[in-house]
Amino acid sequence: MRGLTRIGWWLLAYASLGLGFIGIFVPGLPTVPFVLLAAFAAARGSQRLHAWLLAHPQFGPMIRDWEREGAVSRRAKRLAIGMMALCAVVMFLTAPKGWMAATDTAIMACVALWLWRRPEPRQ
Numbered sequence: 001m002r003g004l005t006r007i008g009w010w011l012l013a014y015a016s017l018g019l020g021f022i023g024i025f026v027p028g029l030p031t032v033p034f035v036l037l038a039a040f041a042a043a044r045g046s047q048r049l050h051a052w053l054l055a056h057p058q059f060g061p062m063i064r065d066w067e068r069e070g071a072v073s074r075r076a077k078r079l080a081i082g083m084m085a086l087c088a089v090v091m092f093l094t095a096p097k098g099w100m101a102a103t104d105t106a107i108m109a110c111v112a113l114w115l116w117r118r119p120e121p122r123q
Contacts, residue, residue, distance in 0.1 A: 009045025013038045017049075028087045032062065032076060039063045065121040072118045080115055084108040 020034030035053070042050035054060050065071045088105040095101035
């Protein structure tokens with residue numbers, strides 16, 4: 001069972017990293033949460049991938065801040081919340097039913113509040 005669990009973590013790590021990569025190019029699909037999930041899963045399923053993520057010039061500092069302190073930089077918070085706001089506007093303009101856009105926007109507002117309350121990394 002241990003080997004099967006490790007394979008599950010490995011699959012989750014690579015799937016999350018793939019979604020994070022796609023999120024770089026697709027508005028509305030977040031990158032940061034998927035990269036953090038990939039690091040979490042890689043720590044349990046692939047030490048090699050976890051080491052690579054920690055050494056990555058863009059992802060490494062963010063992952064280390066999250067793993068050490070549960071912290072998110074102010075820049076990342078602003079970018080994420082800005083993208084959520086943009087997506088909310090697009091949803092209200094394109095959703096077939098207003099309640100669909102309102103529900104999604106309410107969820108994003110909760111995520112934005114949670115994200116903004118995360119500590120910032122110590123210098």
